Amino acid sequence: MNMNTMMLTLVSPAEMGKSMGDHVRTLRLRKEWTRETLAKRAGVSAASLKRFETTGRASLGLVLKVSHALGRLEEFNKIFQPPLAQSIEELEQRARKPGPKRGRL
Numbered sequence: 001m002n003m004n005t006m007m008l009t010l011v012s013p014a015e016m017g018k019s020m021g022d023h024v025r026t027l028r029l030r031k032e033w034t035r036e037t038l039a040k041r042a043g044v045s046a047a048s049l050k051r052f053e054t055t056g057r058a059s060l061g062l063v064l065k066v067s068h069a070l071g072r073l074e075e076f077n078k079i080f081q082p083p084l085a086q087s088i089e090e091l092e093q094r095a096r097k098p099g100p101k102r103g104r105l
Contacts, residue, residue, distance in 0.1 A: 014056060015056075016056070017055075017056030017057060017058070018055065018056030019056070020052075020056060020063070021052045021053045021054065021055065021056040021058070022053070022056075024038075024049075024052065024053055024066055024070070025053040027070050027072070028053075028070070031070075035049055035050055035053070038066065038069060038070070041069040042062075042065040042066045042068065042069035043065055043069075044062050044065055044066065048062055049062075049066065052066070064076065
């Protein structure tokens with residue numbers, strides 16, 4: 001990762017997972033759904049959903065299924081988008097030289 005593009009964060013992956021699990025629980029309760037109702041709508045086990053809500057641990061597949069059931073799946077489309085250009089020069093440079101087709105160091 002380029003030092004110029006690296007962002008400082010104070011949140012660990014485990015903390016982010018726990019926060020996401022908390023948000024899922026909040027959204028579920030606002031809909032007045034039981035854990036079993038959301039699990040059924042998402043096509044996941046209630047035990048896996050409980051683990052996600054309480055610990056933040058879940059597979060990506062489970063997170064996406066739960067997000068879909070809660071009507072929030074589209075928000076994941078923004079996560080890995082390339083950053084916006086910071087200048088006209090950067091836009092011109094991108095137009096002249098497309099990125100590599102394969103990742104190389």
